[in-house]
Amino acid sequence: MSGHSKWSTIKRQKGAKDAARGAIFTKLGNNIAIAARGGTDPETNFSLRLAIEKAKAANMPMANIQRSIDRVKDKSADQLQEVTYEGYGPGGVAIIVEAATDNLNRTYPEVRLAFSKHGGSIAEKGSVVFQFNRKGLIRVNSSGDENLLKLLDLGAEDVIEENGEFLVYTEPNDLAKVRDNIRKDGFEIADVELTYVPNTTIEIKDKETAGKVMRLMDALDELDDVSNTFTNFEIDERLIDG
Numbered sequence: 001m002s003g004h005s006k007w008s009t010i011k012r013q014k015g016a017k018d019a020a021r022g023a024i025f026t027k028l029g030n031n032i033a034i035a036a037r038g039g040t041d042p043e044t045n046f047s048l049r050l051a052i053e054k055a056k057a058a059n060m061p062m063a064n065i066q067r068s069i070d071r072v073k074d075k076s077a078d079q080l081q082e083v084t085y086e087g088y089g090p091g092g093v094a095i096i097v098e099a100a101t102d103n104l105n106r107t108y109p110e111v112r113l114a115f116s117k118h119g120g121s122i123a124e125k126g127s128v129v130f131q132f133n134r135k136g137l138i139r140v141n142s143s144g145d146e147n148l149l150k151l152l153d154l155g156a157e158d159v160i161e162e163n164g165e166f167l168v169y170t171e172p173n174d175l176a177k178v179r180d181n182i183r184k185d186g187f188e189i190a191d192v193e194l195t196y197v198p199n200t201t202i203e204i205k206d207k208e209t210a211g212k213v214m215r216l217m218d219a220l221d222e223l224d225d226v227s228n229t230f231t232n233f234e235i236d237e238r239l240i241d242g
Contacts, residue, residue: 030100032068086128089120090212098228118216132196136175138168139190154181198232210239
């Protein structure tokens with residue numbers, strides 16, 4: 001929809017500013033530590049390789065990256081665990097929150113408070129996630145019908161052209177293979193991630209609701225333990241302050 005943005009697009013634009021001030025290093029480090037539990041060699045652990053690539057793209061120092069990997073080997077360190085929270089925000093938007101934490105007694109109250117302060121509420125496990133599909137997402141710096149068809153031939157499940165780039169969707173287990181195929185074919189890849197894609201979206205049409213939703217999403221993203229957020233709204237860019 002012309003003139004409208006999804007949270008994934010807005011968050012990516014905001015992420016560049018966060019990276020510039022180093023605000024995302026804690027989240028990136030947590031993601032690396034979680035991924036490293038599947039093996040500390042990025043050559044054989046695609047999740048770790050992906051987490052390291054994201055950290056490098058944000059100019060995270062190699063020393064920080066290595067410390068995050070070494071955290072898995074340090075038995076004296078507090079071990080991180082992954083946890084997912086589900087909830088609803090203003091306007092009935094559905095929200096999934098992924099966190100990496102060494103203290104659930106800290107993280108859950110922080111997430112619940114962010115929801116309640118900004119017109120939302122935590123929901124029962126499973127009551128939100130069914131509205132989404134888990135997918136691999138590759139952002140490719142390219143455009144045009146010919147390249148779209150080529151990306152489909154390289155193994156993409158679906159390809160959408162948006163804002164001068166392609167959003168290439170895959171099944172989660174096919175993400176590494178399709179990413180490698182795209183790279184070998186000479187395409188420039190901007191980002192690779194696992195994401196939640198909503199089955200349907202909610203369009204936010206008024207400025208008051210837009211402000212409430214954006215403040216809630218910002219509050220969740222600002223929590224150190226929160227590694228990712230997903231939601232099902234579309235919003236008119238003119239309704240977003242700043």
